[in-house]
Amino acid sequence: MFLPQEMTHVALVVPENEVLPITELLSEQGIFHHVDSTHLCPEADRGVADRWHQEASACSALAQRIRDLLGKLGADEGEPRPGIQDLPVIDVAVASSAVDDLEEQIMERTQSLGLDLDGLLRAGISEDPVESIGSTGTDLSEVLGLHHMIALLGSMPTNGIERLRSSLKNIPFVLETLGRSERHSIVLLAAPRNSADVLRRAARSAYLNPLREDQDYRKMPPEIAAIIRAKVQRSQQAPTRNRGEIEGLFDEQATQLRDLLWRVEMRASITETIAHYGRRRSAYLVLGWLPTGNLDSLTRRIEQASDKVSIVTETSERHNSDPRVPTTLRNPKGLDAFEKLVLNYGRPRYGEIDPTPLVALTFPLIFGIMFGDVGQGLLLALVGGYLFTRPVQKGLASLGSLILACGVAATLFGAIYGSVFGMEEVIRPLWIHPMEGILDILVFAVAVGAVVLNIGLVCSVFNARLAHDWSSMVFGPKGIAGIALYWSLIGLAVSALVPTISLPLGSSGIALIAGVAALGILFGDVLGNVITGRRPLVVGSLGTHLIKKALELFETLLSFFSNTLSYVRMGAFAVAHGGLSAVMFILAEVASPAHGVLYWIVVALGNIVIVGFEGLIVGIQTLRLEYYEFFSKFFRAGGTEYKPLRLFPRTDNEATS
Amino acid sequence: MPSVVAASDYGVVNVRVRARRAGMLTPETWNRLCTAQGFDSFLAVLADTAYGPSLQIDRSLLTPRRTAYQIRKRLADAYDMVIESVPKRGRDLAVQLSRLFEIDNLKAILRGLAAGATWDQVRFVLSPLGSSSLLPSERMLQTGDIEKAIDELRDTPYYDTLSHALERYRAEKSLFPLEVALDLDYMRELWTRVNALSGEDYRQVIRIVGLLVDSTNLLWAIRYRVYHDLSEEETINYTLPFGYLVRDADIRSIASGGDMANPIQRLFPRFSDAPALLLDPRSGLHELEIRLQREIAKECQAAFLGFPFHLGVPVAYLLLKEYEVQDIIVLIEGKTARMPREALEPHLVLGMARPGSRST
16 A cells, blocks of 8 residues: 555567467457667567557548448447457458448448338328428428428428438438429428438528428429329338337447447557557567556466466665656555645656655544534535535545545544634633644644655655665665654754753754764765775765755754744634634624524535635645645655556546546 | 531531630739739730720729629620520529529629628629529518518529528528528539530530539538538438449548548549648638649630530630639639739639640
8 A cells, every 4th residue: 555566577489470469369358568669679570569559540531431330320439249359350340341231232322211201101191291390480390290300391492402412422311303404493392300400501591492381382394293292102102110110220330330430449559559559570568567466467468368478577665766667556446635736746657655655644633633623624525525426526535535535534623622613612621722833733734744744754755765776774864864853953953942941962962973874964865875885985076065055054044934834824824714613703792693594594604605715725724735845755756647548548538538 | 417417406506606715814914813913904905805994884893892793794695695695405504503603693692681781782793694684682681581581582493492491490590491492403403404414415414513413512521521510411411322433422421430531532633631630620611622623724725626516615714704704703802902923823723834835
């Protein structure tokens, strides 16, 4: 939990004819973090990578074409069906040909749909079709019962009919010319309702003027009425499908298209990965990382798949300072929110502590100190609990756990401060009311801050030990010497401010420790080089080195002072919280001196405002103390995210976002 | 024998056209016009050209707008001359070419009506039309209403198109559908008349008018996509399904969001910077339009070479004259705004010619 997962570096040499199945295997396993190795291949082999890139682009273009087709059928992409990864990796040309075939089937069915449309027309047409059509407005679908289609009847320029037909090639449609003159024609245009927008835009831009209600259709040229009657009679003779069949007309094609889409996406993902492999002659060099615990299972799977693949592994030591080693954090589910806070600042490197568990302790603690109130804390905890257990929106579950933890801490400190919804007479404080012991609260806050900072310094020592940086660990300003200096300065400050307190070793002893620690920091590099045997002892001139170290020491002292004092704001906010509550009651008193209903309404509203407004401000201040004061002591960040290869990267990203 | 017939048919118009072509502006004159300091100097240079007689009105009346109007009269004369001189089989095409100015005038009148302009505000914006004009421009503007103005066109070929498109105007309260309907109708009729030609007439005319139709169609498709953000089906319906070298697939590709530069580079390999031009279509489109017009101008000039007795010669002359007038109007506006030569030259089709180079 305190350290990222141990990683092993893996190098595979894969023969050319095995690269597709091996890459598919690596993607399917979902544990292999791939590293680009194209820089290792000679220039002559770079063209192969370009071919893989082009194939990946072709796959992406084909996938988009399939998505467009699905969109036109009103079908969604769905999810990859179980077992699809067991199918062989599809060839782009084969997939493209399959899409062509499906497109052709769809067009054929669309044309047969045109004949079916005639049949459906008769459902709502009386014996005098002209009168029926004349009784409606622009949209015939209501009268004709075409609930899944949209139909328009109107006149348009004759010379635009073919252009209109060609503009609608992307959707299934029917365009029937019911009457034609040299300049204008009466046409019937229909399409599935999910293509209504496209149909209307095309009709409008083709200057198709729908026939109006006030037009007397009995005065239509007799030949047009005859055409409509003839169409109706013809459709009455032809067998027709029912509405349900038409609505499901493209289900089979949609299913096949979905399958093709996910297989093409697989291919795209695999070829894009291969494009980043190194290559020498007829073999591919695949480099990457995976958690050490998964190494055996992957090795076995590779060996089962092929005996021609060479595998070289090396488990990475923690003192590996290479930031490219990917890190994956191992925190329990309940710490998600705190992990997100840490990742917001930066990703821990492979060779340093994951601060998430520490943040899970310190964040609520600091929040609770600043926001101590039993009632308001419980309210926050309730809200947090609700969001955590029943997330109303994706991503709010982790926020819920954060609010819950802060609410619990605020409740505890509310008991310590003796405050319930701002009222300080309901319960006795376990310690003091902040407004009655301001100095005590401030001193307490500084003391808590000193402890938190010290935890940070200890983490820094641990990180230095992990990195085998013995010089920093012992003599660094954030090492053992720094801790000694920090505590000795605190001791001296305490003995100066509170002379009655007697410290172990006495003031002079502590001053000596401080002096030794300061000297240790000042000459830390030199001493470190002496111990490790590194030469020269000083790089550059001694004088420059000493000036630089003296300035560093001064900066260290300043940062100790400023960082420690920064925590006094915890106490200040605790006092301010009490002060805000006092103002709320004053306003309630003004609103209703007799403590009637209005009084309690103001108190309730005031509590809501304090919880929302001050809660937000306190949260921001807590974050600042964590990020700036605490993290700056030990957390370098800059780690690389562990992103294993996946067969369907897009869906996996959406699932985790 | 066909040559003799052609010579007799086109002899007169050839002579007239070549004589008038000799009076077109030379590179030296263009240079003087471009370098003229201010509008007055510009007028002085122009007065020494074939346009001089058109400028012989009271100097106080010669505002930039009025000057442009007077210049356009020469174009109207040119069309009149050609329409009168060409044989019957070419007359329909020449008339249709002249109708482009009627279309422009119609649009100007409709815009004037929409803006509530008076006849005096609009009259000198209109192109003077020749004797073949059918437009009752003043009467239309005096109606004060677009629907009534369209009613005045009952006896013209434009009535049917505009009255049908009026539905769209009523629904959208925009002149766009009216103007597009006019443009589409014009181009369809022009294409019909070109395809009604045969033999050498067709071969010569199609190279010029075909290029004109192609470039118009391409620019429409690009403009609809870039400026109007129209959908694929709208762009297809608002463009032409035919062309000389531009295929419908090119237009459909632009309509569906494909590469705009590809068809241009295919047709004009010289336009190797088309992708860069269209990187910012809003600024590059005008430059593209000018360069396409220059290509058309080159085809027009080529029509004067070789066998002379065909419809291509007068058609080429009319288009060259149109570009000359267009360039002069650009210079009028530029000189009025005191723009330097360098700023004006990119907007000129013929006026880029330098002294010492071949004249038109």
